[in-house]
Structures are given as C-alpha cells and as structure tokens.
Amino acid sequence: MSVALGAGVALGQVPFGLHIVALAALCGVLALLVRQARARDGFAVALFAGAGHFALALNWIVQPFFVDPWVYGWMAPFALALLAFGLALFWAGASALAVRLARPGGLRLLALVAALALADLARGYLLTGFPWALFGHLALDTSAEQLAALIGGYGLGALVLALCALPVLAPKAGTAASVAVLAGVLLWGQQHARLAPSEAGEAPVVRLVQPAIAQSLKWNPEEARANFDLLMALTESPLEAAPALALWPETAVPYLMTEGEGAALALGGLKIPVASGYQRVEGDGRQAWNSFALFGPGGSIGPSYDKVHLVPFGEYIPFGDLAYRLFGLRAFAAQQGAGYTAGRKAELMDFGPALNGLLGRARVLICYEAIFPEEVWTEERPAWILQITNDAWFGTLTGPYQHFAQARLRAIEQGLPLVRVANTGISAVVDARGQVVADVSGAPALMGMGARGVLDVALPGALPAPLYARSGDLPLVVLLLAALGFAAIGRGARERT
Structure with missing residues (x-):
C-alpha cells in the first residue's frame, strides 16, 4: 500500500x-x-x-x-x-x-x-x-x-x-x-x-545551437572532428537575424583548448562570437574543470566560469585520486583524471565588454546547478540566467523534462529570463515568468529531445526582483x-x- x-x-x-x-x-x-x-x-x-x-x-x-x-x-x-x-x-x-x-x-x-x-x-x-x-x-x-x-x-x-x-x-x-x-x-x-517584463529596448538576439550528438558518440575520438564540424556548421547556418552571440551546450568542444591555437583559433574565426562549454585543464591534465567561456578573435579565451556545484560520482568521486589509483574508479562525466575540480566561487559572467555592451552580466549555471535555488543568488543581481547542459546522459523519457521544468522554476523565483542550451534537448528561452517565448520567426523558442538545429531568439527582459528573490527560504x-x-x-x- x-x-x-x-x-x-x-x-x-x-x-x-x-x-x-x-x-x-x-x-x-x-x-x-x-x-x-x-x-x-x-x-x-x-x-x-x-x-x-x-x-x-x-x-x-x-x-x-x-x-x-x-x-x-x-x-x-x-x-x-x-x-x-x-x-x-x-x-x-x-x-x-x-x-x-x-x-x-x-x-x-x-x-x-x-x-x-x-x-x-x-x-x-x-x-x-x-x-x-x-x-x-x-x-x-x-x-x-x-x-x-x-x-x-x-x-x-x-x-x-x-x-x-x-x-x-x-x-x-x-x-x-x-x-x-x-x-x-x-x-x-x-x-x-x-505580467509583462520590463522593457528591454533593442533586445540582442542569441543563437542557441543544439547538435543532438548521442552520448555514446560524444567522446569517441574518431567522431571528434565530425562533432566539432557539425557545431561549426550549425553556428554559421543561414541567419534569420543578426545574433550577437552563439551559445553551445555543456562540454560541447571535444578538444582540450589552448588559447590562440587549434579549436580556439577556429572558433575565433567564425562570423558570430561563440560561448561554449568545454573542459579546462592545467598542468599535466590531472586537474580539470567543467567550464564555460567566450571565445574571441585570434583564438582568445575571454570571460569564463568554472562549475562550482559538481555532481557526486557523476563529476567527482570523494577521495577521487585515491580511488582512481587503487581501483581505476573515475566519475562518469569526467574525461580527464578521476573527476573534475570545483570552481572557487559563483560569480556573474560579464558579456558586455567583449560584445560592445550587449547581453550584460549573466549567472551561468552548468547542468545540475540549475536544480538548486540558492545557486542563482550572487552579490549582484544578473540581467539573465544561462544554463548549459548535456542531458543526453538521462535518456528521453523523464529526466530531461524534469530538469527543464526545474530550470524554468528558477526563472519564476528570480523574475529573470532564462536561456537554456542542451546537447540533445531541451533547448529553450523562457521569460521572467517561466513561459517559453517566440523566436525571431514567431515560432516557440524551444527545441525538443533529439532535434538538431538552431534557435535565434531576442533575449527577454527581467521583472523587478520578486519577493522570493529578496527573502529566500529563511x-x-x-x-x-x-x-x-x-x-x-x-x-x-x-x-x-
């Protein structure tokens, strides 16, 4: 019973x-x-x-x-x-x-x-x-x-x-x-x-890129070039607007990035600036971060964010170095060493200086971070929320839909628009009330599970901070x-x- x-x-x-x-x-x-x-x-x-x-x-x-x-x-x-x-x-x-x-x-x-x-x-x-x-x-x-x-x-x-x-x-x-x-x-x-959000003026357009790469192929070295070329082609597919920025999902770049070289240089040569999830490593590669960064001309790596709230056993294993040495255990999602290292502090990512004042400051949430209400709070209120994720891990029946619904809840709680970019879905733009908006063609700004393509969407405006955003759970x-x-x-x- x-x-x-x-x-x-x-x-x-x-x-x-x-x-x-x-x-x-x-x-x-x-x-x-x-x-x-x-x-x-x-x-x-x-x-x-x-x-x-x-x-x-x-x-x-x-x-x-x-x-x-x-x-x-x-x-x-x-x-x-x-x-x-x-x-x-x-x-x-x-x-x-x-x-x-x-x-x-x-x-x-x-x-x-x-x-x-x-x-x-x-x-x-x-x-x-x-x-x-x-x-x-x-x-x-x-x-x-x-x-x-x-x-x-x-x-x-x-x-x-x-x-x-x-x-x-x-x-x-x-x-x-x-x-x-x-x-x-x-x-x-x-x-x-x-309720109407505050006026956003001439709202900048962002391009959401959803490559729909199966998880079993995502880290296959033989597929890396094809996966990267797919993301590049989607980014430069015919434009219905003039996007200020193209957004790629969590760990979208299948290569380790070196400023001014290789994949970073290729991204810097695109017609549209690209911000993407990638793996950042230091030293001998034993220490890695699940990161997000804006890539600029000449292969420069601009404003960035390292994921702070990692998934236990998915992105790190307690006493991971010891478990890796003794038993070969490693976190599911990490491709370097035994697991990822947590970022030091949740801070806003400022797109303004690199994009001529467009888009402003965003709270970037990488995947699982969006299920935590407290992760959105920072000392300064952001202009918008950006979630990048790879829900290919969780099938197509329930998990990705629940994850998207929780991300929408963060938009309602904070009175902020949310841009969500996923590898296999669900990618969408929702307003400060958690409602899916229209893209530049007038269709719903949402790509479902397994869809491949892009969305060009004007960034919605924010509402005044609602009661919950000011008081929290106390x-x-x-x-x-x-x-x-x-x-x-x-x-x-x-x-x-």
Missing part, C-alpha cells in the same frame, strides 16, 4: 502530469501516517512510500549506466534502489519525528506537514544536496508554479502538503477548503503569468520550525491535562 501510494505521488511529477492522482495519493500517505501509534511505524510507512515515489520519479537515473552497458549496466538496478531508499530516508525521518512529537489528529498533521517540508529543504543541502522530485514540483506545468515568485519551490511544497492534509483532517470541510484554495492559487497564477524555515514547536507544545499541554 505505501509503495503504491508513493508511486501515485510521483505521477504528479513532470512529465506524467497526473496532478489530481498525485494529490489524492499524497492524501493517502498522510492518512496512513497520521494514525501510526509509534515513531518506528511512521518511519516504515514513509520509507516505503518514499521509495515508491523516488523509484518512479527518478527512473532516469539508470540511463547513464547504459551509455556503456557492458561495463556499467549491471549497476543500474542497484543504483535505482539505493537512490530511492536513500532519499526516502528523508521522508521516513521526518515522519518518525512528527509521530513522536504529536498524537493522532490535527497536531499530528501539522507536524507532518512541517517535518516533511523541512525534509525537502534538508535534501537540498545535506551531502551536497539533491532537491529533485520535491513536493513543490507537483505544481510544475500548472499555473500554481507562479506562486514560486513569492514563496519559492520549497514553499510550494509546504503548500501542497498543507492542501493534502486538510481533507485528512476533515473530509468534507477540508476537501472543500483545499479545492477553494487551490482554485484561488491557479487563478492568481494565470494572472501573474501575464521565512519558510522559521514558519516550519514554529509549526513543529507548536505541535510539540500542544502535545505537552494535553499530557499535563
């Missing part, structure tokens, strides 16, 4: 979109938890519900193991089970705490809502964090996602839990109240989505901790009487 209900909750995640089924299933999970007599029983129920949820929602995690199936394929089922039960521990620990704090009834439900919402927050930070398939993500692809401008993705999760707790507390009145609140949120979201944390404290005090008062 618990596993089935947890899987039902996952059906509300992108791209399944069965939101009503997911909300009903989450009501069922809370109904089971609210009547558990002991903390360990609550732990067990939530553990299996969480495992069902994460196994279905994160089924794409098996895909990287099948890029080289003869070597890694056997690991896939173990990886899925370990990830599903590992993440389910957050649900289980939160539920055990709530059961221990409060007796069955309204206070128990309050404690469950607060504890589970805090568990999602903790999941975004502990052990480098993995805030994927959150409760708040059940609102994605509905107008309710617009509320993230006020309360963020974690706040959306607390709201979803609260709406599902009301019918458990009072089936008739609670259901009516939940439906009324949900309808209000959806209507408000529709209105908010119509108000939510204080509110949830207060709710837990109230539940605990309420139990103590009852026991004394």
Whole structure:
C-alpha cells in the first residue's frame, strides 16, 4: 500500500502530469501516517512510500549506466534502489519525528506537514544536496508554479502538503477548503503569468545551437572532428537575424583548448562570437574543470566560469585520486583524471565588454546547478540566467523534462529570463515568468529531445526582483520550525491535562 501510494505521488511529477492522482495519493500517505501509534511505524510507512515515489520519479537515473552497458549496466538496478531508499530516508525521518512529537489528529498533521517540508529543504543541502522530485514540483506545468515568485519551490511544497492534509483532517470541510484554495492559487497564477517584463529596448538576439550528438558518440575520438564540424556548421547556418552571440551546450568542444591555437583559433574565426562549454585543464591534465567561456578573435579565451556545484560520482568521486589509483574508479562525466575540480566561487559572467555592451552580466549555471535555488543568488543581481547542459546522459523519457521544468522554476523565483542550451534537448528561452517565448520567426523558442538545429531568439527582459528573490527560504524555515514547536507544545499541554 505505501509503495503504491508513493508511486501515485510521483505521477504528479513532470512529465506524467497526473496532478489530481498525485494529490489524492499524497492524501493517502498522510492518512496512513497520521494514525501510526509509534515513531518506528511512521518511519516504515514513509520509507516505503518514499521509495515508491523516488523509484518512479527518478527512473532516469539508470540511463547513464547504459551509455556503456557492458561495463556499467549491471549497476543500474542497484543504483535505482539505493537512490530511492536513500532519499526516502528523508521522508521516513521526518515522519518518525512528527509521530513522536504529536498524537493522532490535527497536531499530528501539522507536524507532518512541517517535518516533511523541512525534509525537502534538508535534501537540498545535506551531502551536497539533491532537491529533485520535491513536493513543490507537483505544481510544475500548472499555473500554481507562479506562486514560486513569492514563496519559492520549497514553499510550494509546504503548500501542497498543507492542501493534502486538510481533507485528512476533515473530509468534507477540508476537501472543500483545499479545492477553494487551490482554485484561488491557479487563478492568481494565470494572472501573474501575464505580467509583462520590463522593457528591454533593442533586445540582442542569441543563437542557441543544439547538435543532438548521442552520448555514446560524444567522446569517441574518431567522431571528434565530425562533432566539432557539425557545431561549426550549425553556428554559421543561414541567419534569420543578426545574433550577437552563439551559445553551445555543456562540454560541447571535444578538444582540450589552448588559447590562440587549434579549436580556439577556429572558433575565433567564425562570423558570430561563440560561448561554449568545454573542459579546462592545467598542468599535466590531472586537474580539470567543467567550464564555460567566450571565445574571441585570434583564438582568445575571454570571460569564463568554472562549475562550482559538481555532481557526486557523476563529476567527482570523494577521495577521487585515491580511488582512481587503487581501483581505476573515475566519475562518469569526467574525461580527464578521476573527476573534475570545483570552481572557487559563483560569480556573474560579464558579456558586455567583449560584445560592445550587449547581453550584460549573466549567472551561468552548468547542468545540475540549475536544480538548486540558492545557486542563482550572487552579490549582484544578473540581467539573465544561462544554463548549459548535456542531458543526453538521462535518456528521453523523464529526466530531461524534469530538469527543464526545474530550470524554468528558477526563472519564476528570480523574475529573470532564462536561456537554456542542451546537447540533445531541451533547448529553450523562457521569460521572467517561466513561459517559453517566440523566436525571431514567431515560432516557440524551444527545441525538443533529439532535434538538431538552431534557435535565434531576442533575449527577454527581467521583472523587478520578486519577493522570493529578496527573502529566500529563511521565512519558510522559521514558519516550519514554529509549526513543529507548536505541535510539540500542544502535545505537552494535553499530557499535563
């Protein structure tokens, strides 16, 4: 029962979109938890519900193991089970705490809502964090996602839990109240989505290049020249506008780059300036970075950014040098040494000086960094967000769609336009409300999975910083901790009487 209900909750995640089924299933999970007599029983129920949820929602995690199936394929089922039960521990620990704090009834439900919402927050930070398939993500692809401008993705999760707790507390009145609140949120979201961004004046046009190179071919030395030539040809394909900049995906350049030579010199000779993901190395090549840079005339390498928030085991392995020497273990995505080195600081990348003042300062996010709300924040507010990624690792069924939806959520939270450039999809430009805009031809500025081509799109403007961009998650944390404290005090008062 618990596993089935947890899987039902996952059906509300992108791209399944069965939101009503997911909300009903989450009501069922809370109904089971609210009547558990002991903390360990609550732990067990939530553990299996969480495992069902994460196994279905994160089924794409098996895909990287099948890029080289003869070597890694056997690991896939173990990886899925370990990830599903590992993440389910957050649900289980939160539920055990709530059961221990409060007796069955309204206070128990309050404690469950607060504890589970805090568990999602903790999941975004502990052990480098993995805030994927959150409760708040059940609102994605509905107008309710617009509320993230006020309360963020974690706040959306607390709201979803609260709406599902009301019918458990009072089936008739609670259901009516939940439906009324949900309808209000959806209507408000529709209105908010119509807000016009600030005037951008003569908006510069950017060209998004999506080469659709299969992961199995991406690092094949025999395919390197063909892959590079494909990217070059797409970049200089017939123009529908006059792009200020061409953007290539994460690690698009298949060569090591030396300023003024080779591939850097070839990029500098194109008619359009190119900014691309590439591997940056120093010294003997043992130290490498997952980087992004603007390539200029004469093969110069201009403003750049090194990825700060790396993927555990995907881009680095804890104690990686030792594991590489002793066992030959290396991170999946790294092509140099045992893994990548983290960048030192998240800073804005200034395109202005190299592009005659066009485009300005952007917050560059490389792949996985876009799932973290806090990664967007810098001392100075950027003019736009740029995400480069290679989602070819994650198949074509669920992972890339979830990743794109989370990137859109960052645009809503910050009130900033987002440009997303992917190797195999999804590449798109969305405005400061998270809505896909039109390209210069008037068609939707989006290339789906497996599509090959370019998009020429005028960069949308920004909105004034919304509430969430100014306050972050601290108000939510204080509110949830207060709710837990109230539940605990309420139990103590009852026991004394």
